[in-house]
Amino acid sequence: MLSQSISTSAPGGRKVAPAPAATTDHFDVLTGHAGLVASEFIYRKDEEIYGEDETAEYVYQVVRGAVRTYKLLSDGRRQIGAFHLAGDVFGLETGMKHRLAAEAILDTTVRLVNRRSLEQAAHSDVRVARDLWSITSGELRHAENHMLLLGRKTAMERVATFLLEMDRRLARAGMIALPMCRRDIGDYLGLTLETVSRSLSELQAKGVLGLSSARQILLRDRHQLAVLNC
Amino acid sequence: MLSQSISTSAPGGRKVAPAPAATTDHFDVLTGHAGLVASEFIYRKDEEIYGEDETAEYVYQVVRGAVRTYKLLSDGRRQIGAFHLAGDVFGLETGMKHRLAAEAILDTTVRLVNRRSLEQAAHSDVRVARDLWSITSGELRHAENHMLLLGRKTAMERVATFLLEMDRRLARAGMIALPMCRRDIGDYLGLTLETVSRSLSELQAKGVLGLSSARQILLRDRHQLAVLNC
DNA sequence: ACTCCGCCTTGATCGAGCTCAAACGGCTGC
DNA sequence: GCAGCCGTTTGAGCTCGATCAAGGCGGAGT
Structure with missing residues (x-):
């Protein structure tokens, strides 16, 4: 069954949500600047958004709902690295691949932007570059606190x-x-x-x-x- | 007793190493570009390099030796977040403060660069900005793998x-x-x-x-x- | 060469959290 | 309204790693 009520085009074989197929509006939290094309998607409860080691084509922001990112061991043991809630950005990478998988915890709307166009914006606008770094740095801060929790x-x-x-x-x-x-x-x-x-x-x-x-x-x-x- | 053989000027009250008080040479791994003034310091075994929540004035690179970064709970339980070895950059932050403390594991030489001048370089050179992001992203990747280890x-x-x-x-x-x-x-x-x-x-x-x-x-x-x- | 001290190893016991199991409760669909 | 199911709670026993304890070893300093 499809994740969305109306299917149009699709990145990675997924179906596009009806209304804002392409907007120049926000992804504010991500960039703080316009000029980027963002699309909205809906993922159903427990649906995979991307897999571990999958090529990272998009950067995501939760609009409504919640997302878990996690790693698995071969025998199925799972470590959830973070929960991403409304407003949170996830899936941002400097390398080619996603290092954790991502799934919708419940029916979830995400906004997504092409990763290459975001990097291009970072190339011409130092504020975008700074924002991207800040997002990654915020994730690192969370991970450092979480290592203390998990270890001690x-x-x-x-x-x-x-x-x-x-x-x-x-x-x-x-x-x-x-x-x-x-x-x-x-x-x-x-x-x-x-x-x-x-x-x-x-x-x-x-x-x-x-x-x-x-x-x-x-x-x-x-x-x-x-x-x-x- | 002092950490260094010859004392000259000092950031944060520490003593400067003799030879390369100021060089335009490398910090290659960090920036890949010149124009930044780097100093070398020597910390003795178990000496604190910076404390948790201390203002982040410098970014460091290990030249020789090894460094541990860690967080403490109030009762003394400790979680080491990472070991930094020769060539590794540490102490890089986007916020005002260090989120982990850093200590020399053994007598250790570090190169350090003023954090503000590094950010200024990132402002004028997008490649520097990208490098800074990549370093933080690499630390995040390590932390994500380590969360799996600690949790599961x-x-x-x-x-x-x-x-x-x-x-x-x-x-x-x-x-x-x-x-x-x-x-x-x-x-x-x-x-x-x-x-x-x-x-x-x-x-x-x-x-x-x-x-x-x-x-x-x-x-x-x-x-x-x-x-x-x- | 000897001693001391810090670091490491090994043993014995303990307990926090895991595993296995059963029952409960609230929601969904009939 | 009822049945079935999934998520949650609770119980009982077990296990892995922690804790407490005792030696061993090797490098630094005298």
């Missing part, structure tokens, strides 16, 4: 750090509406889904958070989480 | 990956001469020094490697290591 934090500390990150990135009206399942969280934190579930239950029992449903979280005591976060 | 690999797999990385980066005449102690390796791999030691002993017992001394390693069966590395 306890399960409870990992979950606390995760909750504070999600609170910062997607809290609306004090509530966190998680787009991802427990397995995704586990594969992000280097834990099993059972350990994630147990940690959340323990935090709920202690009154640190409230779970109105499994994916609707209310943080009641951010200070306590921050202590766990070290 | 077993102790033996981590040690195997480490050995292959060091073989690639510093093998001379088929031998690996490790500059770092077992604790450093453990803090890099998210293990204890005892587990690192046990893993190496086991690999030696299996004939995969030979230890002429604790830090002199001969890889006898790279294929077996590659299998463990997945």
